[in-house]
Amino acid sequence: MYAQMVKSSGKGVKSREEMTEQERDFQDRIDADVKIEPRDWMPEEYRKTLVRQIGQHAHSEIVGQLPEGNWITRAPTLERKMILLAKVQDEAGHGLYLYCAAETLGVSRDDLTEDLLSGKMKYSSIFNYPTLNWADIGAVGWLVDGAAIMNQVPLQRTSYGPYSRAMIRICKEESFHQRQGYDIMMKMAQGSPEQKRMAQDALNRFWYPSLMMFGPSDKDSVHSAQSMAWKIKINTNDELRQKFVDQTVPQAEYLGLSIPDEDLKWNEETGHYDFTEPDWKEFFDVIKGNGPCNTERMNDRTRAWEDGKWVREGLLAHGRKKAARKSAAKVAAE
Amino acid sequence: MSSVSPSPYPETESKEKTDRKEWPLWEIFIRGQHGLSHRHVGSLHAPDAEMAIKNARDVYTRRNEGVSIWVVESRHISATAPGEKGPLFEPSESKVYRHPTFFDIPDEVGHM
Amino acid sequence: MADTDKQALLQFLLRMGDNTLILGHRVSEWCGHAPVLEEDIALANTALDLIGQTQMWLDYAAEVQGEGKSADDLAFLRDAWDFRNVLLVELPNGDFGQTLMRQFLFDAWASIMLGRLQSSRDERVREIAEKASKEVAYHVERSADTVVGLGDGTEESHARMQAALDYLYPYVGELFESDAVDAAMAEAGIAPDPANLRAEYDALVGRVLADATLQVPEGAFVHRGGRDGAMHTEHLGHLLCTMQWLQRAYPGCQW
Numbered sequence: 001m002y003a004q005m006v007k008s009s010g011k012g013v014k015s016r017e018e019m020t021e022q023e024r025d026f027q028d029r030i031d032a033d034v035k036i037e038p039r040d041w042m043p044e045e046y047r048k049t050l051v052r053q054i055g056q057h058a059h060s061e062i063v064g065q066l067p068e069g070n071w072i073t074r075a076p077t078l079e080r081k082m083i084l085l086a087k088v089q090d091e092a093g094h095g096l097y098l099y100c101a102a103e104t105l106g107v108s109r110d111d112l113t114e115d116l117l118s119g120k121m122k123y124s125s126i127f128n129y130p131t132l133n134w135a136d137i138g139a140v141g142w143l144v145d146g147a148a149i150m151n152q153v154p155l156q157r158t159s160y161g162p163y164s165r166a167m168i169r170i171c172k173e174e175s176f177h178q179r180q181g182y183d184i185m186m187k188m189a190q191g192s193p194e195q196k197r198m199a200q201d202a203l204n205r206f207w208y209p210s211l212m213m214f215g216p217s218d219k220d221s222v223h224s225a226q227s228m229a230w231k232i233k234i235n236t237n238d239e240l241r242q243k244f245v246d247q248t249v250p251q252a253e254y255l256g257l258s259i260p261d262e263d264l265k266w267n268e269e270t271g272h273y274d275f276t277e278p279d280w281k282e283f284f285d286v287i288k289g290n291g292p293c294n295t296e297r298m299n300d301r302t303r304a305w306e307d308g309k310w311v312r313e314g315l316l317a318h319g320r321k322k323a324a325r326k327s328a329a330k331v332a333a334e
Numbered sequence: 335m336s337s338v339s340p341s342p343y344p345e346t347e348s349k350e351k352t353d354r355k356e357w358p359l360w361e362i363f364i365r366g367q368h369g370l371s372h373r374h375v376g377s378l379h380a381p382d383a384e385m386a387i388k389n390a391r392d393v394y395t396r397r398n399e400g401v402s403i404w405v406v407e408s409r410h411i412s413a414t415a416p417g418e419k420g421p422l423f424e425p426s427e428s429k430v431y432r433h434p435t436f437f438d439i440p441d442e443v444g445h446m
Numbered sequence: 447m448a449d450t451d452k453q454a455l456l457q458f459l460l461r462m463g464d465n466t467l468i469l470g471h472r473v474s475e476w477c478g479h480a481p482v483l484e485e486d487i488a489l490a491n492t493a494l495d496l497i498g499q500t501q502m503w504l505d506y507a508a509e510v511q512g513e514g515k516s517a518d519d520l521a522f523l524r525d526a527w528d529f530r531n532v533l534l535v536e537l538p539n540g541d542f543g544q545t546l547m548r549q550f551l552f553d554a555w556a557s558i559m560l561g562r563l564q565s566s567r568d569e570r571v572r573e574i575a576e577k578a579s580k581e582v583a584y585h586v587e588r589s590a591d592t593v594v595g596l597g598d599g600t601e602e603s604h605a606r607m608q609a610a611l612d613y614l615y616p617y618v619g620e621l622f623e624s625d626a627v628d629a630a631m632a633e634a635g636i637a638p639d640p641a642n643l644r645a646e647y648d649a650l651v652g653r654v655l656a657d658a659t660l661q662v663p664e665g666a667f668v669h670r671g672g673r674d675g676a677m678h679t680e681h682l683g684h685l686l687c688t689m690q691w692l693q694r695a696y697p698g699c700q701w
Contacts, residue, residue, distance in 0.1 A: 038343045039416040065478035065486075072474050076692040076701040077518045078467075078501050081474070082494055088477050089490035093393060096483045100377040103359060106344040109379065110356040134692055134701070169376070173397070184701075192699050300479065308481020311542045311596065312381075313355055314603025318595040319382030357482070378484055381595065388588055392488040 002060040002124045002148055004215040005223075005287075006053040006233075012222035013229045030231050035161040038104040046230055047105055050160055052121070053232060054102040059116045059123035061095035063297050067131045068140055076134060083180050084137060090177070094170045101162040117302050125283060128291030129209050135188045135195070139202035141181015143210040143248065149178060150244050151214070154234035163232070182251065189255040203252065204260045208278040214241040216280055245273050342413040358407050360386040362394055365402035372404050380405075454630035455568075456510045457530060458637055460520070461627075461673050463503030464531035467521055468682070469552060470496030471689055472539055481542055488588065492549065495581040502574045522693040526682045533672040534617040536682045540610065543596055543603065547610040550593045553586035554650050555621045558643050567635035590654045597658025604659065611655070612663050619668030622647070 016024060023043055029036065036042055065088050072088065075081035099109040115121040126144055131137065149171070156167045188199040214237040218224040227233035245264075252259050261276045285291065342361075357379040363372035375394050380386035386405040394400065473493040480486035504517035511520075535552060539545045560582055563575035596603040622644045631637040655662055671677030692701070 037416070039413065041416070062478075062483070069478035072477055073471060073688050074691055076522070076699075078497055078504075078521055080701055082497050085474055085477060085490055085494055085497070089396070089487055089494070092478070092483055092486045092490070093396065096378060096393060096487070097376055099483070100359075103377070104343045108356055166376075187700055190700075192696065194696055195699055304479045304481065308485075308542065309355075310600070310602045310606065311481040311485070312357065314599025315381040315385065315592070315595040316355060316357055316599075317603070318599040319357075319380075319385070321598065322382055379482065380484065384591060385595070388591065389484040389488065391584075392491050393484060396487075396491070 002064075002151065002213075003053045003056040004122070004124060004213070006049060006056060006227065007223050013226050027229070030159045030229075033157075033159075035164060036159050037161045045226075046232075049227060049230070050163065050232060051102055051105050051107050053227075054098055054105075054163055054166075055107070055112045055115070055121055056123060058095045058098035058102060058112065059121060060127065061091045061098060062116075063123045063127045063301060065091050065095075066297055066300055067127055067129070067293070068137060070131050071134065071137050074134070075137075080184075087141070087177055087180060090173050093173070094166075097166040097169055098163075101160075101166040104162045113305060117298065117305060119289070119298075122287065124213060125286040125291065126209050126213050128286050128293045128297060129205065130293050132205070133198040133201060135185065135198035135202035136206070138181050138184030138188060138199065139206040141177055141179075142185050142251070143181075143203075143206050144213070145174065145177040145181060146248065147210050147213045147240075147244050149174060150240050150247075151235075157231070157234065159231035185255055185257075189257060199255070200257050203257050207260050208282075211241055211244070211275075211278045212280075212283045212286075214238075214244070216283070242272055245275050249273055341409060342411045343408065357381050358409070360390075360405045361408050361411060362386075362390045363404040363406075364390070364394060364400040366399055368401060372402065375399075377408065383407075451630060451634060452510060454627045454634075455636065456507055457627045458631050459503055459507035459510060460528075460530040461532075463500050463507055463517075463520070464529050465535055465552070465556075466496040466503065467500040468529070468531045468685065469535035469549075470494075470500060471685060472535065472537075473545070473549070475539055476542075476545065485542075489545075492585055492588075495578075495585065499574070499578045499581070502577070506570050506574065518693075522690045526678050526686060527675050529672070529678065529682060529686075530675055531672050532617070532620045533669050533679055534614065534620065536672065536679055536685060537614070537617065538681055540613075541606060543606040544610040544613065546589055546592045546596070547607060548614055550586070550589035550654065551614060551618055551651070552621075553582060553589050554647055554654075555618075555643070556582045557586045558646050558650070559638070559640075562638040562643070566637060571636060593654060593660075594658040597655070597660045607658065608660050611660055615663045616665075616667050616669050619666070620670045620673060623668075623670060623673065625674060 014023065016027075019027065022041060026036075026042060026046075036046075068084065068088050068091075072081065072084055075084050099112060102112060103109060112121065116123065126147075131140065152167055152171055152174070156164055156171055158164045158167065185199055185202075188195045216237065218237045224233060224236065228236075249259060249264065264273060264275045267274045286294070289295075358381075359377055360380055360383075361377050362375050364375050365372045378386065378389050378393050380389045383405060386407075387403050390403045390405055391400075395403075470493045473489055473496065476489045477486065477493070480489055500521070501517050504520045508515045508517055508520055534548060537548065557579070560575045560579040563571055564579060566572045566575065593607065597607045598604070622640045624639050624641045628637070628639050628641075632639040652662065672679075693699075
């Protein structure tokens with residue numbers, strides 16, 4: 001997902017006997033669906049895990065601007081250009097909300113940014129894949145946002161108040177994202193032979209990377225168990241992936257496109273589609289930095305950060321001068 | 335013992351606290367419609383108050399959500415200390431007469 | 447409407463619409479690359495407003511032209527020589543300071559121009575100007591603040607803003623050029639003679655640049671050739687290559 005493989009760094013879920021009284025109270029509040037707020041007591045591991053998860057989620061939104069931003073200047077109509085620009089702008093907004101949520105936990109946005117640029121913190125693997133034709137913009141909205149929404153809707157109920165509120169706002173704003181993607185896919189799938197070819201090509205390239213977004217199976221992971229006990233993770237990766245496949249297959253059929261999986265078929269017994277797992281070796285390669293676009297994405301972010309330094313410093317210096325002049329004028333008036 | 339603490343958030347554990355070039359954090363309050371109070375909608379960074387208001391307009395009213403914006407630097411907000419939840423809020427819980435449902439009004443009297 | 451008047455109105459509408467189209471395109475190039483998230487979001491808003499205004503101007507232009515074309519046809523299927531934007535807006539973004547300086551120099555003109563157009567005798571022009579004015583009033587406030595902030599910021603930001611101003615200033619004069627099209631528009635009460643906006647513009651820009659501690663460059667040289675299409679810069683062709691590529695490579699498709 002946007003936050004993949006977040007380590008909870010604890011040693012797994014403690015039994016009630018192992019918990020201190022404070023920890024028991026804390027867990028009771030979470031079990032009773034009472035939100036945890038910034039200055040409430042919380043276990044250090046809860047705080048650290050949240051910083052990693054929210055930070056990774058925020059980074060994903062920001063890096064996620066790049067593959068779609070790649071097509072803003074080439075959008076084929078004025079309306080498509082505006083829709084895409086508004087969507088990519090929303091992603092910047094979502095990154096901003098999430099950084100602010102992380103900041104309530106005692107880290108700063110600049111520190112998180114530096115951790116991203118140094119490679120210490122990660123972002124979702126999906127954004128290391130290229131957008132090569134216009135239908136990719138449709139596929140990203142349809143598949144990538146579709147997968148993200150699947151994860152984000154339950155996260156609106158997460159236990160940490162600021163994170164939950166950010167997710168509520170994000171979900172509200174994101175409702176148009178997946179639809180605009182599918183709308184592009186419909187136009188392309190019903191269009192000229194070349195447009196259909198673009199649409200199929202986009203689906204072929206984005207299908208498995210989209211399945212990877214949910215992360216490897218975590219049914220035996222101690223990290224996931226702890227995160228689920230703390231309600232900062234709501235479903236297992238496999239549950240969400242299955243739900244995504246079940247939802248997406250009929251949508252692809254409607255478009256008249258084929259999902260690049262020969263073994264994909266409906267299973268009467270389970271009531272779900274059987275499908276081929278993505279190549280997890282490829283996933284780990286991408287996570288390690290060897291995806292098709294890792295280097296470009298980080299170069300872009302690093303350049304924006306370094307080239308922007310003088311701007312941030314210049315405006316801050318002016319703000320300080322202005323404040324100083326104001327207080328000097330006040331002193332003089334008194 | 336005080337019931338308030340100086341900031342709404344825990345202190346940041348910044349790496350180089352001394353020479354920070356980071357823009358200050360601001361809390362944003364927006365009046366969504368005429369007649370309503372301003373409501374906290376989130377935060378953002380800005381070099382000064384004027385830019386904070388402009389940034390708030392660009393960030394938090396992209397979908398026509400506001401008619402009036404207040405900004406305040408986060409460090410100027412005082413907050414109740416979480417441990418003090420009891421003394422500050424519980425007394426009012428017993429003042430049930432402040433709530434309209436406390437009073438039984440005969441149905442014949444009509445809506446009140 | 448007489449044919450010559452129609453031609454003049456079309457030229458005027460293309461000038462307005464091409465300015466916002468090309469500048470909107472340039473500003474949109476920043477998306478995802480700005481110095482700080484808040485600026486990234488603000489720049490996208492500016493670009494969105496400008497492209498929205500483009501749609502209104504070019505819709506009307508296509509209607510006046512009467513050849514059954516759409517705003518998209520005008521944006522994506524004309525070659526450089528048919529574009530009528532001023533050179534200022536097609537110049538590359540440069541650094542963030544140059545982009546914001548260009549934005550301010552344009553916004554200041556647009557805010558005055560649109561103010562006048564709100565009393566145009568042409569109803570459509572009036573309607574477009576009313577809507578666009580509200581957006582541009584905010585743009586000019588924001589770009590002016592940023593120019594002041596960076597001009598009066600650090601030594602480096604000051605130097606960069608002065609360099610941006612020195613580079614861009616010779617392109618400002620074209621905004622106030624007058625020709626037969628402008629004379630016809632003024633005559634018909636549709637649009638003001640651009641030359642008459644200059645004094646107000648100089649006062650506004652002078653005030654902001656003084657606050658920004660920047661020097662207005664000396665010398666009156668003016669680069670021209672955009673608004674009459676006589677000679678664009680080399681940059682416009684590259685911009686159009688990118689912008690028009692899909693429509694050109696796959697003609698006649700629905701997108």
